[in-house]
Amino acid sequence: MAGKSGRTISATPDKSLKKALLSWEGMLLLLFIAINILCKCISPVYNLTNVLREMPKYLTEIFLLFPMAYILLMGEIDISVGSTVCLAATMACLSSNAGVPFIGVILIGLLTGTVCGMINGFLATRFRELPTMIITLGTQIVFRGIAEIALGDGGSISLTNADGFRAIAGKVGPVPYMFFIVIICAVIFTVIAEKRVFGRNLYAIGSNSRTAFYSGIKVNQMLFISYTVLGLLAGVSALFLTSATYGANTTTGKGFEMDAIAMAVFGGISTAGGKGKLIGGIISAFTITCLRVGLGQINMNPQVILIILGALLICAVLLPNISQSISDKKKKASRA
Numbered sequence: 001m002a003g004k005s006g007r008t009i010s011a012t013p014d015k016s017l018k019k020a021l022l023s024w025e026g027m028l029l030l031l032f033i034a035i036n037i038l039c040k041c042i043s044p045v046y047n048l049t050n051v052l053r054e055m056p057k058y059l060t061e062i063f064l065l066f067p068m069a070y071i072l073l074m075g076e077i078d079i080s081v082g083s084t085v086c087l088a089a090t091m092a093c094l095s096s097n098a099g100v101p102f103i104g105v106i107l108i109g110l111l112t113g114t115v116c117g118m119i120n121g122f123l124a125t126r127f128r129e130l131p132t133m134i135i136t137l138g139t140q141i142v143f144r145g146i147a148e149i150a151l152g153d154g155g156s157i158s159l160t161n162a163d164g165f166r167a168i169a170g171k172v173g174p175v176p177y178m179f180f181i182v183i184i185c186a187v188i189f190t191v192i193a194e195k196r197v198f199g200r201n202l203y204a205i206g207s208n209s210r211t212a213f214y215s216g217i218k219v220n221q222m223l224f225i226s227y228t229v230l231g232l233l234a235g236v237s238a239l240f241l242t243s244a245t246y247g248a249n250t251t252t253g254k255g256f257e258m259d260a261i262a263m264a265v266f267g268g269i270s271t272a273g274g275k276g277k278l279i280g281g282i283i284s285a286f287t288i289t290c291l292r293v294g295l296g297q298i299n300m301n302p303q304v305i306l307i308i309l310g311a312l313l314i315c316a317v318l319l320p321n322i323s324q325s326i327s328d329k330k331k332k333a334s335r336a
Helices: 018-022 024-042 048-054 056-073 080-097 102-128 132-153 163-168 176-197 199-205 209-214 219-246 258-267 278-297 304-336
Strands: 156-158 248-249
Touching: 024 056, 048 056, 048 102, 048 278, 056 080, 056 176, 056 199, 056 219, 056 258, 056 278, 080 102, 080 132, 080 156, 080 219, 080 248, 102 132, 102 163, 102 219, 132 156, 176 199, 176 219, 176 278, 199 209, 199 219, 199 278, 209 219, 209 258, 219 248, 258 278, 278 304
Parallel strands: none
Antiparallel strands: 156 248
16 A cells, blocks of 8 residues: 555565564574573583473562563552562461461462452552552562561471472473463463453553543553452462472562563563563563573572673663664664
8 A cells, every 4th residue: 555655555564584583572582592502502411301390490480470561561560579479488388387278278378469469459559649669669578577477586487298289399291280380371461461452451551541541441450450460470479489499488589579570671571661572571581591590500600690680681671772772873864
C-alpha cells in the first residue's frame, strides 16, 4: 500500500529472520547459545545432566520473575519478595515440625506468601502517593523481622520430617519436577501478557497510568492482583527452596528480589514500565542460570560471579540507550 509520501507501507509486520535475530530477544537467544558453548569449553563436567542436577537451587528464583515482570511492566516494583520467601519457608518448616499433614504445610506456605502479597497490594493501591519501592522496603523489613522472631535465638530451623518435601523435590529421569512447573508458569504468564486483555492493560498502565485509568482500566485492581500473585509465587518458591535445603534461616531468600528484577531487566523489560516482553526475561533467566552453573563448576568465587552478572546487567541497561543515541545521530546527519 502506498502512502502520501510515495513510500510503500506493508500491511503486515516484518517477520524476517534478520529482524528476529536483531531483536533483543533474538540477541538474548544467541547469547544463551554462546554462554552454553563457553561453559562447555571451560568446564569438563558441563553437560545437560549436571546442569539439570544443579538447576533446582536457581529455579526457585525464576518463579518470582513472572509476576515481577508484570509489576515492572506497570512501572512499579517489589523489593520485599525475598523476605516473603523467607517468611513462607519459615512458616512451612514450623508447621511441618509441629506435625501438620504435608498438604496443610503446603497450604500454610502458599497462604503466607499470598497474604504478604495482598498486604503489598493493599498498601500500593491505598497509598498511591507513596512510591512502591518505599512501601515494599518497609514490608521487606517487617516480613523478615517476623521470620526472625519466629525462628528464635538460633536463627534457623531444620525439618524433623522431610518426606513430603523430598517428594516434591523428585525427578522424572534427570529432570526435576520443579522444571516442569516453571515451564508451565512461563507459558501461562507469557500467553496472558502477549495475548490477553490483562496483558495489554499492563502495558497501558506502564505507559501512562492516568490515561489508562481514564480509559476505563481498573489500575488499582490490576496492581492488587499482580502483587497478590507475586506473593503466591513467592510461597511456591519457598516450598521448593525448602525441599532443596530441608530448613530455613534468617538469610533464606536473601537477594531473590534483586535476582528476579535483574532477570527481567536483562530480558529487556523496562523498570519505567510499558516496554519489554516476558519471553526475553525467560531467556535471560535461563542464560543467567547456565552461566552460574558453568562458573560454579570451575569453583569460581561466588562474588566474582556476582560481579560478572552485575556487569551484564549494566550492559543490558546501557545498550538500548547507546543504540538510540546512535540512531538519533544518524537521523540528524541525514537531515543536515
